[in-house]
Amino acid sequence: MIEAVELTKDYGSKRAVDGLSFTVRPGIVTGFLGPNGSGKSTTMRLILGLDRPTRGDVTVNGKHYRDHRAPLHEVGALLEARSVHPGRSARNHLLALAQTHGIPRSRVDELIDLVGLHDVAKKRAGKFSLGMGQRLGIATALLGDPSTVMLDEPVNGLDPEGIHWMRNLLTRLAGEGRTVFVSSHLMSEMALVADHLIVIGRGRLIADVPVDEFIQGAGRNVVRVRSPQATQLRDLLAGPDVTVTALDDGALEVSGLTAEQIGDVAGDHGLRIHELTPQQASLEEAFMELTRADVEYQAELQEAAL
Amino acid sequence: MSAATALPKLAATGRVTQLRVAISEWTKIRSVRSTRWSLFAAVVLTIGLPILFAAVTSSHWGSLSPRERSDRHPVEIATAGVNLSQLPIAVLAVLTITAEYSTGMIRASFTAVPKRLAVLWAKIGVFSLLTFALALPSVLFAFWASQTIVHKHAELRISLSDPGVARTVIGGAVYLMLIGIFAMALGAIVRNTAGGISIFAAIFFVIPPLLNILPSSWNQAISPWLPDSAARAVFQLTHDSGSLAPGPGALLFVGYCAAAIAVAAVLLVRRDT
Numbered sequence: 001m002i003e004a005v006e007l008t009k010d011y012g013s014k015r016a017v018d019g020l021s022f023t024v025r026p027g028i029v030t031g032f033l034g035p036n037g038s039g040k041s042t043t044m045r046l047i048l049g050l051d052r053p054t055r056g057d058v059t060v061n062g063k064h065y066r067d068h069r070a071p072l073h074e075v076g077a078l079l080e081a082r083s084v085h086p087g088r089s090a091r092n093h094l095l096a097l098a099q100t101h102g103i104p105r106s107r108v109d110e111l112i113d114l115v116g117l118h119d120v121a122k123k124r125a126g127k128f129s130l131g132m133g134q135r136l137g138i139a140t141a142l143l144g145d146p147s148t149v150m151l152d153e154p155v156n157g158l159d160p161e162g163i164h165w166m167r168n169l170l171t172r173l174a175g176e177g178r179t180v181f182v183s184s185h186l187m188s189e190m191a192l193v194a195d196h197l198i199v200i201g202r203g204r205l206i207a208d209v210p211v212d213e214f215i216q217g218a219g220r221n222v223v224r225v226r227s228p229q230a231t232q233l234r235d236l237l238a239g240p241d242v243t244v245t246a247l248d249d250g251a252l253e254v255s256g257l258t259a260e261q262i263g264d265v266a267g268d269h270g271l272r273i274h275e276l277t278p279q280q281a282s283l284e285e286a287f288m289e290l291t292r293a294d295v296e297y298q299a300e301l302q303e304a305a306l
Numbered sequence: 307m308s309a310a311t312a313l314p315k316l317a318a319t320g321r322v323t324q325l326r327v328a329i330s331e332w333t334k335i336r337s338v339r340s341t342r343w344s345l346f347a348a349v350v351l352t353i354g355l356p357i358l359f360a361a362v363t364s365s366h367w368g369s370l371s372p373r374e375r376s377d378r379h380p381v382e383i384a385t386a387g388v389n390l391s392q393l394p395i396a397v398l399a400v401l402t403i404t405a406e407y408s409t410g411m412i413r414a415s416f417t418a419v420p421k422r423l424a425v426l427w428a429k430i431g432v433f434s435l436l437t438f439a440l441a442l443p444s445v446l447f448a449f450w451a452s453q454t455i456v457h458k459h460a461e462l463r464i465s466l467s468d469p470g471v472a473r474t475v476i477g478g479a480v481y482l483m484l485i486g487i488f489a490m491a492l493g494a495i496v497r498n499t500a501g502g503i504s505i506f507a508a509i510f511f512v513i514p515p516l517l518n519i520l521p522s523s524w525n526q527a528i529s530p531w532l533p534d535s536a537a538r539a540v541f542q543l544t545h546d547s548g549s550l551a552p553g554p555g556a557l558l559f560v561g562y563c564a565a566a567i568a569v570a571a572v573l574l575v576r577r578d579t
Contacts, residue, residue, distance in 0.1 A: 049420050050413055051578040066420035069321040075417075083414040085338060085405060092337035093414075099330040100418045102320030110314045140414060145316035 031194030072144030086126025130157030
């Protein structure tokens with residue numbers, strides 16, 4: 001359980017996180033979404049106490065992270081930026097972190113096997129590929145058998161097999177009753193694993209909703225209709241909250257009515273229907289829609305800087 | 307990665323304790339190459355230089371003037387290496403902290419131990435013990451080896467039981483340990499390898515000779531109180547008006563170390579990582 005209240009962080013004059021309030025609940029996978037530079041990594045650093053909030057507060061399992069006696073047992077974290085000394089072997093890296101909590105060597109070896117780094121455990125971590133580094137990060141996160149798992153862009157650099165493994169792992173961790181908080185800038189990834197979404201843009205909360213609701217709430221739920229009597233149908237469907245657009249291929253795009261309602265109207269009037277397809281906005285489209293303003297803002301900033 | 311994604315349970319979870327953090331720091335320091343190389347260099351310099359100086363002095367003894375002979379104190383030959391071996395020790399001390407920042411390891415360290423001061427105390431403790439444990443046998447061996455070489459010249463023969471000799475030789479090891487602590491604090495303050503080493507070099511190698519530009523009365527008034535000469539008093543057998551006695555010198559340098567550590571500690575707790 002992670003609870004943020006009015007969390008705000010300024011770096012100099014730049015506000016990275018702006019009055020964020022949210023709760024991440026146990027037992028489900030919560031996706032943390034936002035375009036690059038929207039404040040996801042900063043929020044995670046604030047949760048871990050690596051950075052201090054300018055205002056507001058964030059607690060993990062009811063306490064500030066630093067006040068826990070066995071912090072690795074509370075939160076296991078994979079941060080986006082590398083947090084490994086390249087001259088140290090994967091095994092020694094994990095061992096050093098395990099020893100702070102008196103976690104036995106056998107646990108270190110177990111995790112090395114779990115993430116598939118057995119053959120390279122004694123190699124210097126600096127020689128690791130991006131994917132291997134990511135696996136080491138995941139082993140680090142799971143070291144203390146944490147009740148909350150927080151991963152920043154965990155599928156970065158993983159091969160398809162690794163991505164599949166990661167999805168299973170996240171679902172399983174949530175199934176065990178853990179709090180799972182996963183950031184990503186890719187909606188498609190979240191669509192497959194997340195139950196709940198927290199979406200931010202420019203450091204501000206944009207949405208805090210279940211995935212299903214997010215897709216529906218993003219509007220643009222239209223029904224595609226094809227009928228040889230399109231003109232007649234169009235007149236019949238017309239209403240105050242209904243818009244009907246004729247598409248180039250002769251089909252109609254109807255918003256404001258469900259497929260059932262359209263089918264009933266057509267049936268009542270004996271009109272023939274050749275196609276009736278509800279078209280749900282994809283998560284990606286919904287995300288783009290919601291964060292467009294922020295992405296544009298970022299682009300303008302970049303242009304201004306050039 | 308294996309298809310089976312069962313996460314093994316952890317039988318018991320221990321709390322973070324200062325001792326556990328120290329064990330972790332020991333694992334960190336022994337598992338990087340820079341430690342081995344720096345300490346190896348320090349031991350070789352601490353022992354090698356006295357052997358070299360002893361050999362040269364011994365072979366040229368016959369041709370030295372009485373004045374030159376009186377300048378060559380055998381205990382100074384024995385501790386000559388310390389002047390050089392302080393450099394690898396200081397570099398390693400700075401690196402022990404700054405490498406955590408440059409590699410990002412510090413984020414993992416502070417996530418495991420969010421009460422950050424425990425990490426600082428553990429680093430200082432482990433580094434001091436390690437340095438002293440290597441430096442003490444090194445200076446004693448250097449003393450024994452240099453004495454063995456100059457043994458045929460009665461004027462150069464001294465014993466650890468002679469007044470001040472044991473204190474001076476052991477002082478060499480204490481000096482190296484204190485230098486390490488001071489350099490470590492500098493590293494924690496600037497969090498940057500090049501910066502930490504530069505400041506150390508400035509304090510110990512650059513500023514002292516520059517003071518010779520000052521009027522000598524000023525120089526004599528200021529010099530004894532600077533970190534480098536205060537620290538050096540720890541392993542000097544004799545002292546003149548331009549330096550502090552070993553006791554006060556050691557105390558003053560310990561004070562410098564404490565002040566640097568205090569600044570490092572305050573910054574460590576306050577700063578973002």
